[in-house]
Amino acid sequence: MSNIPYILEERPDTGLNNSKLGIWIFIASEIMLFGGLFSAYVFLRIAAPEGDFAYWGSKLNIPMATFNTLVLITSSVTMVMSWASLKMQQFDKYKMYLGITILCGLAFLVVKYFEYTGKFHHGIYPSSSTFMGIYFTMTGLHVLHIIGGLLVLGFFWTSQADKMWEEDQDLLANRIEITGLYWHFVDLVWIFLFPILYLL
Amino acid sequence: MDIPLPDIVSALGTIMSTNKENRNDHIEDIQHHVKVYMNVFIALAFLTILTVAVSYLEVSFIEAFFIAITVATIKGSLVLSFFMHLITERQAIIWILVATFIAFLILLFIPLISLTDQVSNW
Numbered sequence: 001m002s003n004i005p006y007i008l009e010e011r012p013d014t015g016l017n018n019s020k021l022g023i024w025i026f027i028a029s030e031i032m033l034f035g036g037l038f039s040a041y042v043f044l045r046i047a048a049p050e051g052d053f054a055y056w057g058s059k060l061n062i063p064m065a066t067f068n069t070l071v072l073i074t075s076s077v078t079m080v081m082s083w084a085s086l087k088m089q090q091f092d093k094y095k096m097y098l099g100i101t102i103l104c105g106l107a108f109l110v111v112k113y114f115e116y117t118g119k120f121h122h123g124i125y126p127s128s129s130t131f132m133g134i135y136f137t138m139t140g141l142h143v144l145h146i147i148g149g150l151l152v153l154g155f156f157w158t159s160q161a162d163k164m165w166e167e168d169q170d171l172l173a174n175r176i177e178i179t180g181l182y183w184h185f186v187d188l189v190w191i192f193l194f195p196i197l198y199l200l
Numbered sequence: 201m202d203i204p205l206p207d208i209v210s211a212l213g214t215i216m217s218t219n220k221e222n223r224n225d226h227i228e229d230i231q232h233h234v235k236v237y238m239n240v241f242i243a244l245a246f247l248t249i250l251t252v253a254v255s256y257l258e259v260s261f262i263e264a265f266f267i268a269i270t271v272a273t274i275k276g277s278l279v280l281s282f283f284m285h286l287i288t289e290r291q292a293i294i295w296i297l298v299a300t301f302i303a304f305l306i307l308l309f310i311p312l313i314s315l316t317d318q319v320s321n322w
Contacts, residue, residue, distance in 0.1 A: 015290045024293045028300040036305040043311050054261075062252065067249050077241040084237070087230045133233050184283045191275045195268035199255040 007168055019185035023178045025186050030145075034189050037138050041196060046099050057197065061115055061126060065198045068111045069190065074186040075104030079180045086173040091165055094176075098157050101183070105150045112143055135197055142193060145186045152179050240282045247275050 005011075006018045027146070045053050084098035105161055119132075126136040156176060157160075164172040251271040255264065281287040286294070 016292055021292070024296055028296055030298050031297075031304060032307065035264050035307050039308045039311070042308065062255070066252050071243060073241065073244045073248065076244075076279060076283050080237050081234065084230050085236050088227050089232050091266055158315065181284055184279055187283075188276050188279050191279065192272050195251060195255075195272050199251065200261070200265055 008174055009187055017174070019174055019178050020181075023181050024145070027181065029186060030189075034138075038192070038196075039142065041125070041134050041138070052129045054200075056129045056135075057200065058132075059119075059122075060135070060198050061118065062198050064115055065194055068108050069194050070185045070192050071104050071107050071111070075101045075108070076184050078104065078187070079183045083173065083176045085182050086169070086176055089169075091162075095157065095161075098153060098176075099186055100149060102153050102157060105146055105153065108146055109143065109150075112139070126166055136198065138193055142189055147178075147187070149183050149186055153183070159174070236282055244275055244278060247271050260290050 002102060004018070008017055008019075010017055011021075078097045078100040082094045082101060085091070085093035085097055116136075124132060126133045156172075161172060164175075251268055254267050254271075257264075259267070286297075
């Protein structure tokens with residue numbers, strides 16, 4: 001099927017398969033991407049008039065964001081459960097857990113949609129203040145990552161996964177592990193976005 | 201197509217890939233992992249509720265910042281360690297992340313150089 005080496009087996013010199021090494025290097029680049037925005041947040045906050053960030057931050061909906069945090073945490077555990085199910089040769093459970101993960105991702109987007117439109121209805125836009133500028137930038141980029149992740153998760157929920165399971169079980173388990181690493185990273189970013197934007 | 205690595209990188213990889221005992225592919229091991237995942241999930245949910253509850257307390261910004269970042273760091277560590285299996289991962293990945301974290305700190309603090317800018321005194 002593929003000429004790419006060391007997809008499943010470990011490469012002797014790195015001790016890792018290339019799939020895992022690749023996704024971790026990608027995650028490292030993502031840390032720098034979001035890191036730049038976290039850095040921007042810190043310096044914008046330092047430079048802002050006293051109380052400005054707290055004032056605009058108070059306009060955000062904490063219960064909705066708390067719900068979304070719990071949804072993403074749930075999606076992370078169902079993601080890792082879908083991988084564990086494959087390792088335990090339980091394909092039906094894999095589909096169920098991956099399905100729940102996708103539903104959680106969609107629920108996150110729906111809540112975010114209501115959050116955004118709620119702001120727009122009150123005349124609050126990214127241009128309204130420095131805080132809102134960095135809020136929409138950071139959460140918007142995070143939403144794009146959720147959408148990207150959902151596309152990949154959706155693919156592995158289709159009949160393509162059934163076919164792959166029949167042809168090469170280890171390959172599917174490996175791909176779900178790699179996809180899971182990305183999904184957990186997206187959860188990890190939200191774990192830090194939530195307190196700095198909503199709670200401080 | 202396989203791209204050969206320079207010798208020094210290969211040597212480094214060999215040194216880093218020492219914990220080969222961490223290949224937990226047996227079903228019993230996975231079942232044990234599942235219990236750990238559930239415990240981590242409960243801990244994450246509890247810490248989320250805790251950090252929201254603390255945010256309603258009347259504390260100074262510094263205290264609130266310290267609490268929020270500490271809780272977020274604990275939650276992040278749980279996700280990294282258990283869901284992303286970093287606790288049993290090869291050292292090559294740990295070193296990639298250490299290098300990234302150092303680069304992130306440089307990125308975070310490099311704007312402080314602007315404080316040495318003397319333009320405002322001219």
